[in-house]
Amino acid sequence: MSETxxxxxxxxxxxxxxxxxxxxxxxxxxxxxxxxPTVFQTPSGKACNSWELWETDLDLAQQMGLNAYRFSIEWAxxxxxxxxxxxxxxxxxxxxxxxxxxxGLAPLVTFSHFTAxxxxxxxxxxxxxxxxxxxxxxVDTVMRRLGDRIAVAITFNEPDLPEMLTWADLPPIVAELxxxxxxxxxxxxxxxxxxxxxxMLPEDFAGMRAGMTAxxxxxxxxxxxxxxxxxxxxxxxxxxxxxxxxxxxxxxxKRAEVYDYWLQLAAEDDFVGVQNYERLVxxxxxxxxxxxxxxxxxxxxxxxxxxxxxxxxYAHQISGVPVLVTEHGVSTDDDALRAGMLxxxxxELFTAIEHGVPVLGYCHxxxxxxxxxxxxxxxxxxxxxxxxxxxxRTPKPSARVYADIVRxxxx
Numbered sequence: 001m002s003e004t005x006x007x008x009x010x011x012x013x014x015x016x017x018x019x020x021x022x023x024x025x026x027x028x029x030x031x032x033x034x035x036x037p038t039v040f041q042t043p044s045g046k047a048c049n050s051w052e053l054w055e056t057d058l059d060l061a062q063q064m065g066l067n068a069y070r071f072s073i074e075w076a077x078x079x080x081x082x083x084x085x086x087x088x089x090x091x092x093x094x095x096x097x098x099x100x101x102x103x104g105l106a107p108l109v110t111f112s113h114f115t116a117x118x119x120x121x122x123x124x125x126x127x128x129x130x131x132x133x134x135x136x137x138x139v140d141t142v143m144r145r146l147g148d149r150i151a152v153a154i155t156f157n158e159p160d161l162p163e164m165l166t167w168a169d170l171p172p173i174v175a176e177l178x179x180x181x182x183x184x185x186x187x188x189x190x191x192x193x194x195x196x197x198x199x200m201l202p203e204d205f206a207g208m209r210a211g212m213t214a215x216x217x218x219x220x221x222x223x224x225x226x227x228x229x230x231x232x233x234x235x236x237x238x239x240x241x242x243x244x245x246x247x248x249x250x251x252x253x254k255r256a257e258v259y260d261y262w263l264q265l266a267a268e269d270d271f272v273g274v275q276n277y278e279r280l281v282x283x284x285x286x287x288x289x290x291x292x293x294x295x296x297x298x299x300x301x302x303x304x305x306x307x308x309x310x311x312x313x314y315a316h317q318i319s320g321v322p323v324l325v326t327e328h329g330v331s332t333d334d335d336a337l338r339a340g341m342l343x344x345x346x347x348e349l350f351t352a353i354e355h356g357v358p359v360l361g362y363c364h365x366x367x368x369x370x371x372x373x374x375x376x377x378x379x380x381x382x383x384x385x386x387x388x389x390x391x392x393r394t395p396k397p398s399a400r401v402y403a404d405i406v407r408x409x410x411x
Contacts, residue, residue, distance in 0.1 A: 010361025012068030022046035027076035028121035041376035072113035106151035114198035126211030235273025240310030246284030263318035273326035279307035305344035327365035
């Protein structure tokens with residue numbers, strides 16, 4: 001990676017615009033948060049107020065001794081009205097990139113972290129035949145402004161998540177609320193089919209996948225036209241799926257339905273991003289629940305440090321390209337569990353590297369306790385707490401644990 005010359009391994013944190021910046025009022029997600037009924041527990045509001053406090057956030061990463069920072073450039077801010085690009089938003093993100101570089105942080109840019117402009121959702125999002133062109137135009141605008149200074153380009157964040165959630169055994173009320181939310185949004189927006197990337201209906205999966213695939217390829221072409229040397233890929237949500245005797249067929253069907261299409265697409269790219277939070281064990285009757293007494297995360301699945309290695313190894317096995325861990329963490333309000341998970345998980349990752357898997361870096365999700373989509377502020381994945389009134393950031397013990405791990409690897 002030319003922009004990370006001298007850096008053998010990227011050590012970073014991952015963040016996302018809508019979840020951190022706050023008041024992303026021109027986005028589809030903001031609109032969905034405010035219709036009734038809505039699947040979102042609470043509106044995002046000011047989130048972590050990172051639009052104003054972005055320098056504070058970069059300072060926190062620098063103080064931890066990191067050398068990379070992943071963030072998204074919000075399309076809804078850059079192009080709030082179709083065909084009209086905001087000079088202020090572009091200037092903000094340019095300052096953000098320059099702020100990363102001034103602090104020794106390689107800027108890892110995500111162009112679509114679930115959210116899109118409200119006007120794009122009114123056009124049915126990725127179901128619109130012109131969606132790839134519209135996305136590529138946005139990417140081209142950003143690349144012209146600041147593409148010469150970024151280190152890694154990630155087109156899409158977790159385009160496989162809708163399929164993954166069909167395997168998550170969510171209560172039926174969630175799917176019912178998602179459908180009701182989109183119906184309410186369509187009515188409120190005065191269109192027949194309001195669609196979004198992070199609230200998706202099963203009958204739209206194939207069309208949305210096709211649209212995102214074409215958009216990914218179009219964006220990659222644009223990025224490479226500006227920077228042939230810039231590494232480009234997409235990031236995938238990946239559980240470490242393992243099987244005991246009799247569970248192999250179910251595990252393999254899950255892999256085929258959720259990951260394999262995207263991993264095969266990633267074979268065209270410079271890397272594939274892996275985002276892992278859990279391991280699931282399959283037996284003849286389905287998922288085997290955690291053993292009594294085993295620590296679990298806020299989703300109720302066991303905290304398994306070895307899950308990251310399993311996901312990374314499978315991603316490389318199918319795609320054949322290097323892996324960048326674009327997210328890894330644990331959803332828990334017990335920071336001791338997070339702190340205790342970090343060391344063994346990263347040790348397992350380096351075992352995979354020793355066994356020949358090319359891994360470009362590791363980004364922990366996330367820097368701050370932030371807005372976790374439909375769960376609002378009820379999930380906790382940050383290395384720092386955020387006061388919901390003052391937005392003051394306070395490091396958790398896990399922040400020091402991660403910083404110590406990075407220091408040892410870089411020393």
